[in-house]
Amino acid sequence: xxESSENGKISRKEREFLMRRNEIMAAAMRLFAGKGxxxxxxxxxxxxxxxxxxxxxNFFKSKEALYLTLLREEIEKIEADVRVRKDxxxxxxxxxxxxVDSLIDYFEANRDxxxxxxxxxxxxxxxxxxxxxxxxxxxxxxxIAELVEVFKQGIAQGAFKAHExxxxxxxxxxxxxxxxxxxxxxxPKGTLREKKPVILDIFxxxxxxx
Amino acid sequence: xxESSENGKISRKEREFLMRRNEIMAAAMRLFAGKGxxxxxxxxxxxxxxxxxxxxxNFFKSKEALYLTLLREEIEKIEADVRVRKDxxxxxxxxxxxxVDSLIDYFEANRDxxxxxxxxxxxxxxxxxxxxxxxxxxxxxxxIAELVEVFKQGIAQGAFKAHExxxxxxxxxxxxxxxxxxxxxxxPKGTLREKKPVILDIFxxxxxxx
DNA sequence: CCATTCTCTGAACTCTCGTTCATTTTTCAA
DNA sequence: TTGAAAAATGAACGAGAGTTCAGAGAATGG
Numbered sequence: 001x002x003e004s005s006e007n008g009k010i011s012r013k014e015r016e017f018l019m020r021r022n023e024i025m026a027a028a029m030r031l032f033a034g035k036g037x038x039x040x041x042x043x044x045x046x047x048x049x050x051x052x053x054x055x056x057x058n059f060f061k062s063k064e065a066l067y068l069t070l071l072r073e074e075i076e077k078i079e080a081d082v083r084v085r086k087d088x089x090x091x092x093x094x095x096x097x098x099x100v101d102s103l104i105d106y107f108e109a110n111r112d113x114x115x116x117x118x119x120x121x122x123x124x125x126x127x128x129x130x131x132x133x134x135x136x137x138x139x140x141x142x143x144i145a146e147l148v149e150v151f152k153q154g155i156a157q158g159a160f161k162a163h164e165x166x167x168x169x170x171x172x173x174x175x176x177x178x179x180x181x182x183x184x185x186x187x188p189k190g191t192l193r194e195k196k197p198v199i200l201d202i203f204x205x206x207x208x209x210x
Numbered sequence: 211x212x213e214s215s216e217n218g219k220i221s222r223k224e225r226e227f228l229m230r231r232n233e234i235m236a237a238a239m240r241l242f243a244g245k246g247x248x249x250x251x252x253x254x255x256x257x258x259x260x261x262x263x264x265x266x267x268n269f270f271k272s273k274e275a276l277y278l279t280l281l282r283e284e285i286e287k288i289e290a291d292v293r294v295r296k297d298x299x300x301x302x303x304x305x306x307x308x309x310v311d312s313l314i315d316y317f318e319a320n321r322d323x324x325x326x327x328x329x330x331x332x333x334x335x336x337x338x339x340x341x342x343x344x345x346x347x348x349x350x351x352x353x354i355a356e357l358v359e360v361f362k363q364g365i366a367q368g369a370f371k372a373h374e375x376x377x378x379x380x381x382x383x384x385x386x387x388x389x390x391x392x393x394x395x396x397x398p399k400g401t402l403r404e405k406k407p408v409i410l411d412i413f414x415x416x417x418x419x420x
Numbered sequence: 421c422c423a424t425t426c427t428c429t430g431a432a433c434t435c436t437c438g439t440t441c442a443t444t445t446t447t448c449a450a
Numbered sequence: 451t452t453g454a455a456a457a458a459t460g461a462a463c464g465a466g467a468g469t470t471c472a473g474a475g476a477a478t479g480g
Contacts, residue, residue, distance in 0.1 A: 013456095041436085042437075042439085043438095043460095051458075051459090052459045052460060053438090054441080054458070054461095057438095058456095058457070058458080063437095158419055159419060160418060161411075161417055163417070167388070167412075168412075170388035171384070171412055172417070173388070174384030174385050175381050178377070178380035178383070178384040182376060182377060202371075202373065202377075202381055203417055204416045205415070205416040207371055207373070207381070207382070207414060208369065208370060208371070208414040251468080261428080262428060263429080264430065264469085264470075264471080267470080272469080
């Protein structure tokens with residue numbers, strides 16, 4: 001009755017439901033990014049999304065579910081784009097560059113999500129122990145795992161030094177993160193994209209001169 | 211009456227007060243490191259420190275104050291040691307190496323604090339808007355500022371590439387952090403110290419081969 | 421040994437949310 | 451137009467946690 005059984009079409013009802021669901025998630029993202037999970041209340045989200053408190057529970061069964069759904073879906077978007085571009089690229093260096101491109105594009109379009117994203121990278125206060133949290137954690141780890149794979153290949157093909165692939169992957173995210181952080185902090189001063197050469201140079205060739 | 215007026219001596223009372231205060235902070239550190247600020251309750255801290263809930267308020271005026279005091283004092287310890295060793299070193303590369311040494315020593319002796327520390331590196335917006343929070347933030351920024359100074363000198367003397375000193379400092383912390391993170395995650399597998407050459411190699415010479 | 425002061429205690433208080441649900445409003449097919 | 455189903459509402463509820471405080475217990479000094 002709800003599902004437009006079998007075929008991919010969805011009814012207007014369903015479309016509208018998803019629209020409203022997205023409104024709520026967008027409002028929640030703004031607030032979570034600004035104040036974190038614990039300092040954002042459901043009624044604030046409701047007000048921001050122009051719904052009543054109770055209505056939120058027609059879309060998400062709890063605050064935690066709302067948060068984790070948001071996180072999971074957004075990571076999936078990033079991951080999907082990263083994977084596509086990475087797989088299209090040929091060599092290891094090209095693949096890594098594709099990852100950088102993808103991340104830059106995503107975060108230039110979704111500033112707010114960076115804060116939420118990086119909160120979870122560093123295990124910023126870890127509120128939730130439920131099943132959903134595990135799913136999100138798994139998602140993030142699979143994202144890292146793909147990076148690790150790139151480095152494994154890269155090492156095998158002699159493009160990268162023979163360090164631990166995990167170490168290289170984490171360091172790469174560390175450098176990437178540093179630039180994301182600086183870019184977020186210094187608001188509208190320059191684009192993230194123009195930092196791409198610097199990011200790659202530091203990560204590939206290091207900081208020492210000569 | 212409390213202060214041993216003027217001279218540096220402190221009474222036994224005061225010493226005992228400080229001992230108990232440290233007990234509480236140590237207990238709090240363990241719990242905050244494990245579960246974060248919001249998921250650690252005052253009664254848990256009290257139990258861990260073998261005090262009653264109410265007693266904590268003889269030492270700290272609030273949970274927030276306890277947390278921020280802990281954070282501030284620990285950052286000060288790190289900062290002090292980093293500064294001493296850095297200032298003793300001659301050239302920019304030696305200074306940076308001294309910083310690495312200092313951080314490695316500190317965190318090998320204080321595993322727990324890493325999680326708390328890294329929580330605060332990227333996320334300044336937090337529940338707390340009080341004066342203490344500002345102090346902690348200032349402390350952390352002054353720590354970064356010293357790093358930036360090292361890089362400024364290093365660039366001027368031709369030891370580092372002419373990137374933005376802030377970018378180099380943040381990237382350095384990013385790489386350092388990645389190794390700290392891996393080390394913490396993989397529990398007792400190897401020491402942090404033995405990673406020093408890798409850390410420096412990646413940061414100085416990058417990840418690309420040849 | 422007593423009196424006073426300091427310290428500890430933990431139950432009670434309070435306040436803040438997340439969540440629920442009876443009621444109202446809207447939707448939409450007949 | 452109408453009435454039943456779906457959606458929205460927001461006041462009320464309840465659980466959890468930070469904080470307080472009146473009384474109990476130690477420590478100190480005369």
